[in-house]
Every structure is written in C-alpha cells, then in structure tokens.
Amino acid sequence: MTINKREMIAGSIILLIGMAGLFIIYDYNIGTARRMGPGYLPLALSLMLSAVGALIIVTSITALPRNLSNKSFPSVSWRPMTAIFFSLGGFMAGMYLGGLLPAIVLTILISSIADKNSTWTGVIALLITVPFAAWLIFNQGLGLPIPFLELRR
Structure with missing residues (x-):
C-alpha cells in the first residue's frame, strides 16, 4: 500500500x-x-x-x-470540447440578441461541429424540430415569459 x-x-x-x-x-x-x-x-x-x-x-x-x-492520461479530443464551449457562448449571445429561436439555432450549428459524423440533413432536422419543441414546451405548455424571437437593436 x-x-x-x-x-x-x-x-x-x-x-x-x-x-x-x-x-x-x-x-x-x-x-x-x-x-x-x-x-x-x-x-x-x-x-x-x-x-x-x-x-x-x-x-x-x-x-x-x-x-x-502513475498511469498516462488518455488523449483529449479538443474539437468536441471547444465546440461545446463555444456553443454555450452562442446560446448566451442568441438569448441576449434575439431570444430563444436564435439561441437554439446558434447552439445547434456550433455544436454540430463537434461531431465528425454530423450531416446537414440531421442538423436541418434539429434546426426545425428543437426550436418548435422548445416553443411548445416553454412558451405554450409552461407559460414561461421567454421571448421566442425579439431582436434587440
């Protein structure tokens, strides 16, 4: 020991x-x-x-x-880590500048860079379904006052 x-x-x-x-x-x-x-x-x-x-x-x-x-550490995949980090920044910027729709769109676009096997058809499917589901859940279902699309000047 x-x-x-x-x-x-x-x-x-x-x-x-x-x-x-x-x-x-x-x-x-x-x-x-x-x-x-x-x-x-x-x-x-x-x-x-x-x-x-x-x-x-x-x-x-x-x-x-x-x-x-004293084992050696496995190699780190930097591409997914940085893409997810920047997608969080994209979500914050999207919420500040335009509401839930731009935030979700930026998050999906930036985080899709993390996966090498990501296809445009999958990304477009997410870009259509996730904002609609978020609007349905948060705005309609829960009644939260989250602006869906409200552009700031």
Missing part, C-alpha cells in the same frame, strides 16, 4: 478550505431549501468542497505499487 503525498497534501488543503468555509458561515442564517438564507449556498459549497477534499485524501491511499499508480 502506498500513499501519494502530493494528492494527500492537495486533498488536505481542499478539506481545510471547506472546513474554514463552514467555520466562517457558522453565524449565518441558513434558512430552508424553500426560503434560502444568506448562508445556504456557502454552506452547500463548503460541504461539497470538504467532501471532495476527503475523497481526494481517501483516493491518495492506494494498494497499487508506485510504478503502476
């Missing part, structure tokens, strides 16, 4: 930051899930940070020999 000291120290630091957050928000009003107080979100984040730190500490103790624990 070996202990990865770097991971143990990193996990301990993360755990200490989470515990410090819990100590700092001790006097805050937490509230309930229905009526959240100013300490609700810091409490949740501090608890999650503490849990992640504890998990890192536990995983730093392994039963593998030291030469097997």
